[in-house]
Amino acid sequence: MTDTAWIDAALTSARPQAVGALLRYFRNLDTAEEAFQNASLRALKSWPQNGPPRDPAAWLIMVGRNVAIDEVRRSRKQQPLPEDDQSISDLSDAEDAIAERLDGSHYRDDILRLLFICCHPDLPATQQIALALRIVSGLTVKQIARAFLVSEAAMEQRITRAKARVADADVPFETPGAVERTERLSAVAAMIYLIFNEGYSSSGDTAEARAPLCEEAIRLARLLLRLFQSEAEIMGLTALLLLQHARAPARFDAAGALVLLDDQDRSQWNQKMIAEGLALIDKAMRHRRSGPYQIQAAIAALHARAAKPEDTDWAQIDLLYGALELMQPSPVVTLNRAVAVSKVRGPQAALEMIEPLGERLSNYFHFFGVRGAFLMQLGRNDEARVAFDRAIALATTSAEAAHIRMHLDRLMRDSQPRGAKAK
Amino acid sequence: MLYAILCYHDEDFTGSWTKEQDAAVMQKLAVVQDKLTKQGRLGPVARLLPTTSATTLRKENPPVVLDGPYAETKEQLLGFYVVDCRNLDEALDVARELGAANPGGAYEIRPVGMFTPGSVAK
Numbered sequence: 001m002t003d004t005a006w007i008d009a010a011l012t013s014a015r016p017q018a019v020g021a022l023l024r025y026f027r028n029l030d031t032a033e034e035a036f037q038n039a040s041l042r043a044l045k046s047w048p049q050n051g052p053p054r055d056p057a058a059w060l061i062m063v064g065r066n067v068a069i070d071e072v073r074r075s076r077k078q079q080p081l082p083e084d085d086q087s088i089s090d091l092s093d094a095e096d097a098i099a100e101r102l103d104g105s106h107y108r109d110d111i112l113r114l115l116f117i118c119c120h121p122d123l124p125a126t127q128q129i130a131l132a133l134r135i136v137s138g139l140t141v142k143q144i145a146r147a148f149l150v151s152e153a154a155m156e157q158r159i160t161r162a163k164a165r166v167a168d169a170d171v172p173f174e175t176p177g178a179v180e181r182t183e184r185l186s187a188v189a190a191m192i193y194l195i196f197n198e199g200y201s202s203s204g205d206t207a208e209a210r211a212p213l214c215e216e217a218i219r220l221a222r223l224l225l226r227l228f229q230s231e232a233e234i235m236g237l238t239a240l241l242l243l244q245h246a247r248a249p250a251r252f253d254a255a256g257a258l259v260l261l262d263d264q265d266r267s268q269w270n271q272k273m274i275a276e277g278l279a280l281i282d283k284a285m286r287h288r289r290s291g292p293y294q295i296q297a298a299i300a301a302l303h304a305r306a307a308k309p310e311d312t313d314w315a316q317i318d319l320l321y322g323a324l325e326l327m328q329p330s331p332v333v334t335l336n337r338a339v340a341v342s343k344v345r346g347p348q349a350a351l352e353m354i355e356p357l358g359e360r361l362s363n364y365f366h367f368f369g370v371r372g373a374f375l376m377q378l379g380r381n382d383e384a385r386v387a388f389d390r391a392i393a394l395a396t397t398s399a400e401a402a403h404i405r406m407h408l409d410r411l412m413r414d415s416q417p418r419g420a421k422a423k
Numbered sequence: 424m425l426y427a428i429l430c431y432h433d434e435d436f437t438g439s440w441t442k443e444q445d446a447a448v449m450q451k452l453a454v455v456q457d458k459l460t461k462q463g464r465l466g467p468v469a470r471l472l473p474t475t476s477a478t479t480l481r482k483e484n485p486p487v488v489l490d491g492p493y494a495e496t497k498e499q500l501l502g503f504y505v506v507d508c509r510n511l512d513e514a515l516d517v518a519r520e521l522g523a524a525n526p527g528g529a530y531e532i533r534p535v536g537m538f539t540p541g542s543v544a545k
Contacts, residue, residue: 005444006526013435052527055497056436219438225475226434229491238475272472279476283490 003048010047011040014057015138016223020110021061022068027173029117029163031068033135039064057107108227109175111136112184115220119187120169127162129195129213134159137216147199147213149206185228189237189293192220196241205256205398207248214245225280235284236294242277243300246270257406258399262309274304295324314343331357335370347377365394369404381411425466425535426506426514428521431498432528434474451524459506459517466505466538474499498528505535 015036022032039060053059118132130148133139139147145155176184199213221238228234250264259265281297299320306312321337335354342350351374354367361367372387388404388411395401440448459465474492481487492499504521508514511532518530 009439009444010436010527013433013439215442222438222473222475223435226491229475230489235475235490276472276476279472283476283478286488 004044006052007044007047010052010056011043011060012138014060016111016114016136017057017107018060018064019135020114021057021107022064023114023117024106024110024173025065026068029135029167035064035068036060038067042067106175109181111223111227112176112181112188113171113173115188115191115224116184117166117169117171119191120166122165122169123162125194126198127158127165128191129198130155130159131162131166132191132195132220133213133216136220139212139216143212147210149209185224185231185234188224189221189234192217192224193237193241193293195220196244200244201397207252207256211248214241214248217241218245230287232284232287232289233291233293235280236291236297239277239280239284239297240293240300242273242280243297243304246273246277246304252399256399256402258403260403261303266307269304277301278304290323290327292324292328295320295327299324312343314340318344331360332364332366335361335364335367338374339370342374342377347374350374351378363394365391365396365400368394369400369407372404372407376407376411381414385411424508424510425538426508426511426517427533427535428504428506428514428518429500429531429533430502430504430521430525430528431531432501432525433497434499434501436527437501438473448525452521455517455520455524456504464507466507467541468502468504470502471500501528505538 018039019032019036022035023029026032026035042063043056043060047053114136115132118128118135120128123131126148130144133144133147134141141156141159142152144159145152148155150158172180196214196217199210199215199217218238218241221234221241225231225234225238246269247261247264249270250266250268251259253259277297278301281294281301284294284297299317302313302317302320318337318340321333321340325333325337334357338350338353341353351371354371354374357367368387368391372384372391375381375384375387385408388408391404392401392408395404437445456465456468477490477492479489479491479493481489494500504517506514506517508517514532518532522530
């Protein structure tokens with residue numbers, strides 16, 4: 001690795017802790033970010049010459065703070081320095097830095113706070129994600145714009161707006177209590193899941209551009225889990241992301257069309273990610289504190305464990321979706337459960353299960369895709385065609401539309417020979 | 424004599440490598456490993472999954488199961504090599520070569536007292 005690549009990686013990995021600590025000092029996001037930026041510039045100059053510091057985050061916090069304080073001083077240089085200026089001498093700073101390093105709980109809350117700020121309820125999901133990627137992950141506006149498939153200018157504006165809104169909000173800086181910490185944790189977990197989904201819901205032609213979102217979400221989930229080692233739901237979240245992302249290499253065919261789970265080439269699945277995901281879900285289950293992420297991860301684990309599609313334990317998946325329905329009732333969960341039901345009890349039972357959802361999911365692509373598939377399995381081809389047509393009209397990516405078109409083509413093929421016989 | 428070379432590194436840092444950077448480091452390490460294999464000196468090699476996947480059993484009475492790695496340190500045990508070397512100098516040479524391929528962190532070099540090749544198929 002070259003010097004610059006090495007330093008880039010070091011800055012990226014130190015960023016959440018350093019910006020989080022600087023935010024605690026300055027209580028202002030812009031100042032904290034600018035201080036980190038300045039410290040990074042100094043690192044680029046100093047590290048290649050003097051070698052990397054043992055604790056890059058502590059170095060960046062110390063330097064970032066000193067540079068910012070110097071700037072304040074310079075802007076007031078006409079005024080005499082206050083008497084107690086000794087408090088910001090190099091010596092006490094070095095000591096502070098050591099204390100900083102030792103106080104793991106502090107930096108845990110710093111990072112959590114930094115992530116939590118991005119989850120402000122007034123911010124629409126896309127702004128939360130963009131803000132987190134910029135502030136916590138340190139992706140450039142250009143990188144984020146590329147992943148969101150928008151122009152750099154549009155993304156710049158989106159992030160600026162989000163920052164302005166966050167700046168107006170009251171962010172508590174005192175150490176959170178246990179209840180508050182749990183609330184923050186679950187808000188942050190939801191935001192990380194959003195980042196992942198933003199990357200996951202791509203089509204073949206955009207998958208490469210959006211994959212960094214999935215990878216970043218996994219990195220943030222691991223970071224969160226390292227801070228909260230025994231939180232079963234964070235284990236579940238991390239496992240879920242890993243197990244889903246493990247299938248990424250098999251999700252699209254050469255033409256960029258979506259490949260369904262049953263048809264994927266399982267030898268392309270990333271076994272290392274699967275191993276890590278399975279290990280985490282294993283650990284999480286020991287806590288016997290179930291939660292939605294763990295259940296979804298357990299479902300993903302059952303798919304990952306099946307060497308062939310026909311090995312899939314659909315009965316168990318049906319049960320897990322049942323548990324998820326109780327915890328998080330939602331028509332989408334029921335729709336997913338119906339797919340498992342169709343494998344265990346057949347398409348008729350599955351179709352009956354989703355009929356009541358029609359009204360609430362009347363604009364949902366997957367509802368019509370799944371309904372069409374059940375109808376097709378029952379040989380009700382005309383009705384299936386109507387459902388598939390509706391699905392195409394609701395498709396949001398070209399891959400989704402292409403996938404449904406494949407079903408329609410199959411219907412056409414199936415009905416032709418029968419038609420020929422009738423003649 | 425067998426030496427264990429224990430690899431310590433900041434996990435946040437190695438986790439920040441891009442896929443390409445990670446692959447490049449692994450490739451360079453493979454060159455060193457290939458050389459040792461040809462010389463018939465390389466024993467088991469392991470790269471461990473992230474410490475978040477670790478569980479610790481504290482042998483108290485009764486034993487306690489804890490989430491996470493045994494030691495909460497800035498640098499974590501991320502993997503190890505077992506290498507046959509004549510002496511410490513040789514073991515250090517191997518560690519230096521590995522270190523050139525994988526910057527940062529530290530290698531702990533520990534002579535192996537007892538060694539069983541084991542029976543796990545790859």
